[in-house]
Amino acid sequence: MIIKSKLKKPSKLKNGIERTRLLEDFEGYKLGLICAPAGYGKSTAIADWAAAHENVAWFSIDSFDDNPSHFCNYFIHSIEQLPAVSCPASLEMAKQSDDADFVSVLSILFNELSGLKEPLRIILDDYHHIKNPDIHQALAFFIKHMPNHWQVVISSRTMPALSVSGLRIKQQLFELVEADLAFTEQETLDFFAASTDFATEEKKQLTLRDNVEGWPTALQLVSILSRDSASFNECAEQIGKSNHVYLWDYLDEEVFSVLSPELQNLLLHIAPLNKVDSNIINSLCSTENGHLLLEQLKEHAAFIVPVDKQQDWFTFTSFFKAFLVHKAKQCGSVKRDDKVIAELWLNHQEIAEALPHVLKCQDQDLVIALLNQAGWKLFHDGQLNSLQACFDLIKQSFWLHPELVILKVWMLQSRHQSYKVAPLINQAEKLFAKNNIVLSDQLKGEFLVIHAQIAINQGRIHDALAQAEQTLLLLPSSNTRANIVAQAVIGEAYHGLGNLELAYQYFQEVKLLANEQQMYQSEIWAVYQQTEILQAQSFHQQADQHLEEALSLIKEHHLSAMPLHAFPLHFKAQRAYQAGQFSVAEDFCKQALDVVSPYGEQWLLYTYTLQAKIVLEQGDLVRGQELIEDIERLLRNKNYHSDWIAAANYARLKYWRATEDTAAIERWLTTAPQPEHAFNHFEQCHNRNRVRALIKLGDLEQAMLIVEQNIQDAQQCSLQMEINRNLILLTSIESKLKLFGNAKIHLSQAVESSLFTGLNTCFIRESDNLKPVYQDLAKDPTLIHSVKEKLVKLLSLSGINLDDAPKNPFDSASIIKIKAHARAPRLVKNIPLTPREWQVLGYIHAGYRNHQIANCMGVAPTTVKSHIRNVYQKLGLEDRNEAVQLSEQLVTLIN
Template sequence: MLLPAKLSRPRQLKNVVIRQRLLDKLGDAKNYHLVLLTSPAGYGKTTMVTQWAEQLPHVGWLSLDEQDNFSERFAAYLVESVQQATDQFCQRSSVMANKRQYANLTALVSQLLVELSQWPEHLYLVLDDYHQITSNEIHDAMRFFIRNQPDNVTLVILSRMIPTLGIARLRIRERLLEIDSQQLAFTHDEAQQFFECRLPTPVAKEQSDKLCDEVAGWVTAFQLLVISSGIDAHPPLSGQGLAGISASHLNEYLVEEVINRTQPQTREFLLRCGLLRSMCHQLIEAVTGYPNSQQWLEEIERQGLFVQRLDDAGQWFCFHPLFASFLRQRCALEMAEQLPAIHQAAAQGWLDLGYPNEAIQHALSSDNSDLLITILSDYGWTLFNHSELALLNKCLASFSSEQLVAYPKLLLLRAWLAQSQHRISEAELLLVDAETLLQEHHIEINRELNAEFQALRAQVAINNGQLEAAESYARHSLDELPAHNFYARIVATSVIGEVLHCRAQLEQGLKVMQQCELMAIEHGVFHYALWSLLQQSEILIAQGLLQAAYEVQVRAFQLVETEHLQQLPMHEFLLRLRSQLLWSWGRLDESEQAARKGLDVIAHYPARQQLQCLAMLAKCDLVRGNLDNARVHLSRCENLLSGGYNHIDWIINVDKPRVIYWQMTGDRNAALQWLATTMQPDGAENHFLQGQWRNIARAQIIVGQYQEAEKTLTMLNKNAEQLGLVSDLNRNYLILNSLYWHSDQPVLAQKALIEALRLASRTGFISHFVIEGEILAQQLRQLLQLDVLGELETQRAHSVLRQIDQHDKHKVAHFDEQFVEQLLQRPDVPELVRVSPLTTREWQVLGLIYSGFSNEQIATELDVAATTIKTHIRNLYQKLGISHRREAIAQAQQFLQMMGYASESE
């Protein structure tokens, strides 16, 4: 429903003055990022650029007005202007704009620039009347456009003022071509040419020069003079009273010299048509009632009454903005009583042409609430589906709930608007308000509409974590909805699938989400199709079927690509799920890349939504042993968490790397403080709650609350086994292993680790093991020595050890020469170490013993014979006054603590 007139390059006027000096200047436009023409009204900016662009092959044109300050409307017109200039080259941007599948205007502009960079020709994009734009969001998006536009694009802006778009920066970089009012003003020669083209009687050069000086080359004044001369039949171009003509005098001049000199019928025609921002013969007949409107237009054009053709076919016209503004003011003064009726006629004319969005503008101006209600009732959902959200908000905001109570569909539409714009709490309030009003006024709604209300209630309830209410609403909705009401059925089905997922009824939830996906694809509701794929992936991960989850994600990425869903927040969710899965498999570089792409998707959303991707980056760094980097990411998370309400899932996912960081750094105080304040769920019936209890168990181990941790993990494992939460069971056994190790129960620790390895044969987990560090590495090496693992478990153990050797900065690294030198300088170092210092090799052997290496593994690591290692061990035992391996580990641990390194075995 875009107006062709706004996207058409204005038709070049007859007898136009060829202004070669400006054409030559514009001839260099290709070498600039921005061409800026600024001047007050009436200096010929549009005419000049139209003349220049006449011979250019790829020019996108957008004529702006005050209604374009709505970002959705601006986006649609901006992309369509590019599409018309590039032969529909930017398809992805077009789909995103039409379906409003972008985070904000800047995100859409970013995609548009990507596609334009691949366009093989040079594009000129003209934004006329940019001074009409007051929206900061649009200004920000255009600043982004200018900063990042490719070299094959030149932006041309026509404005009455210098826009706030970083002009000074472009000027310094010599990427700006400026043409201001002094350059646009007519010279003496151009003024002479202008008069010669328009007047039958020659004008003396002296008189022409004088008039040009009197009006400072203002071309509109020349046009007014010509019109005045043509109407009054007096001697032409009497310049009396025109010296220093200004905008403040323009209305008076137009009244005296133009309007008052027209015939009454022409006057009324002009005043009525002046209310139309653009017009065709159907609209003109609607507001004037005059037949043969095309002839009227052509006659007015012939008289030079500021009418301009907007397309080559001569179907769409508009008045010069200056004259149009004047006509609207005069119409309000002279036809005040008729004004509402004219606006109503204009609204009906636009409706007949199929432009309800334009009709609504006149309905709003008519102050006719019945008309506005009628248009909203007939076209509200159409406008909603075309993403005219700001316009609908404006319209519905003009009505109280009492006024809308007789129109239940509009009450529903108002609530859906809030939901679609992520105003969840407001949507809930509007639903309650609607229900109360309908009951108070005893208004019965049919079964289908009631079912649509229930579908929205279900969506709001699941957003708030109200599972029972969500399921009840959704099932009631499905029972009542007819088969043809596919959108509401998809919403209700999706909610039921999500409820089953949250209750860990995984098989049933998976089937429902697969059904929802098929329905959404069939009816083109692609954002719900994507949501169902995301839910399927999460369910499969919970079941331990990570490879199947990966394949579902592949389908989701294909859907994002084919349906241009890149800027939806759900795309970030998909990237985060992919990052989590890759992290589980130990593919850290790919995991980090996916998380960073997720941050790019939500870069323009509230910063709090970055929490989970930042937590993923912290987890990648923790596995690598990059504690400083992890701390930076976690600090950002903590700052964001302090900013207000956060969804419980966000908090749980951020707490996981925080607790692991405390474990790695031995920060017992932080763990204690967190345990004292953190939320303890009532149960562990799904993988969300299992994750929180796992965080609690890990913190309990850090602070030495071993009995409490064992109770927690016993409860977790019982629920996970009953519900088939295989991935959670795998994670639980790893923490159980840590508990038994720290509580000096090596046999139970070994059993827990063997079970974790067995489960990992299904899940493919790697990083969950690696993140436990050298304590787990020691146990794995012992299991490999004992040769008690099956083939798959043995392979998993070797994979984990390789990752730990690659990423973990384990203790052996501390026993180098620099470490020993600094240690021996400490006053509290044992005297025995000073008297009988260890050799460099003996220090290396001590570090490897501490890291859990067997004698044979130490020999392999140092590439020496096993008998040599035994000699080194015997010597260092003698020098340290110890007799067995456990004492050696304790002594090494003491050295590390002296140097300020936290022990992982505490």
């Protein structure tokens, strides 16, 4: 007897959406295979497609149909019920006997339908119930010999045992798998729009979709259980974490319960694992049938999928894995033993899989075994937090293992906790002596190079260089890691000493060796150091190439979450800040904060420094104050490299100058760093910080001496960026001192240098002091064209119009105040200057030369000379310098 409901397509879901994209390209193919686990909407997708076509036969298969004659009977009935089909002979033959030969029936069917011109479409739903090879063989015969305008569509949870390779080669096979059936973002939004009558955030809908990997049943369950947006959010969160009883019930009924007890037991045992192969199954379950069991699981499509690029390895979808873990806990008969699992993975040298189980079982011996086996791999892969967790678990035990002491040192160094390294090494060496621990030559080399690194950390550059060079002489040739570190220390030392060419060469060697040894952090650090070296020399294009290479390596080796990533981000932020692109600079700062925040607040100093510079440049003193307070708190509590201290002090001085806090500047200046030589960018910055402080406090002569020495040191080392910065600052000081001849020469050099360095904002910050020098320089006929163009650009960026005359400080009201002031000079009170003479004195105060004054007043230069001579005679002045000093004194009386 035929159950007619098995020959009808399923009813359309009330809240379903049509996904025509799935089968829209099926036309022209003979066979369509739609294979995916339960709940992926296979039947719904086919039903939607069938609704748009005629002559569609439907056969819903169950486990009772796994019999050739039984299957044959339903198959022929599904076709015979179509209005366009008449096949009485084949139908009668299928009904007559339980022993009817399926292939023979199909042969009769072909003869009866030979005249059928219309397309015929046959859908076999839930074909995974069919195991009988006779049915597979007969169906393969049917597909092979049916007319080209006939189509068969098969839905199944597993790949049918049909021979389809010939169809695939002939491009007559159409396939859809789990990834194709998963809901897209747009389908997710459309589905919830159709299935809910309340508003929900699109972001939450798409987050749910990502969490369940587009599994339609999970989305359907959320829509059914949600009454409003609040319940939607709650349900979406639970199901997104695969933590909902209805979801578990579905997987239990549709997937788990249909498996054999043996496969159920297997799944419960392997539930804690992220991946399995037959060997793992054999070891964990004490069996020799791992391969067979795995094949059976694959046949049942129990949400098991291949692991990318790992042959013979398989994993579970996230929601099915969560269900299995829940089921294992619920059963209680299968106990999770993290130590057993950890040892299993360690024996298979699968460190990433072993690590979480090692940490959970908290067995010190197992942790030490893991660190000895793969500690350096974890380090080079950037898993510093995992390393830290391991060291936390073994507590003091690592002191008895010199190899682990070295590993911890480099972990601290990478976490920018270098201030902890020297105390740790000192304590370790004492304990080694106390416990008679003898170091191998290789380990001695490791400790030697650590001492060189400590010297670099502490700014003892010459000691670091000597120790690192001595280490290279003593190292065994096999100790590649210590060799690489020693050469990196030498590179940093030469960088600090200003020998940029030699430093670059050492870092090039470090880069090549580190790449060979897969020490990717060392390789990236070497490339970044080369970036800074090239930037200091104003080789911007090469510096950019190296910077992108460093970022590419970080991405390639999945080290984006490492503190190391912050350095190129800071570099980009600083570059954007110098170009006046403050929003871009702030974006890079935010990215850097995302990277470094998990590693402790000591990492925040440099990013806060950059942010403070940005907001102060924009005039935001409120935010600036907050950042400066954070910077000062961090400086009090932590030890930092001289580079970061120099940058932090620059930001502090910038804030104090903006807020006129001269007391803070005076206090800082008493303890400010005073490097003996400035052969690198941070020592240059230390000196310029002192210069800015002295300028604010009025000691211009001392400031000029320091900046002139800075220029000499920078020239000695070809620090082109520093030379340019110093020239701008020197010009500003000379302008303040009214040394306009020197200022003009140095400003011309600074502008020409900026053609290569690209500096702009340094000029803008000093624009008030540079304006009178710009006036002279702009009229210099000897300027080359490129310098003139850059000068015009700087004037535009600084908002300076050379045609605007300066505001004369000596207007009529100011003159009255001056004469009435008790400290006004006697000659000023007793011998009146004419308004024109006061005006000329004001222009002299502004630094204008005679021809500039003549232009502003609209008179001949000879008239200006006459006015100046009268001013000198009336006020008893010898020369222009005395006139400048007197005018400065008078201005202070009215301010």
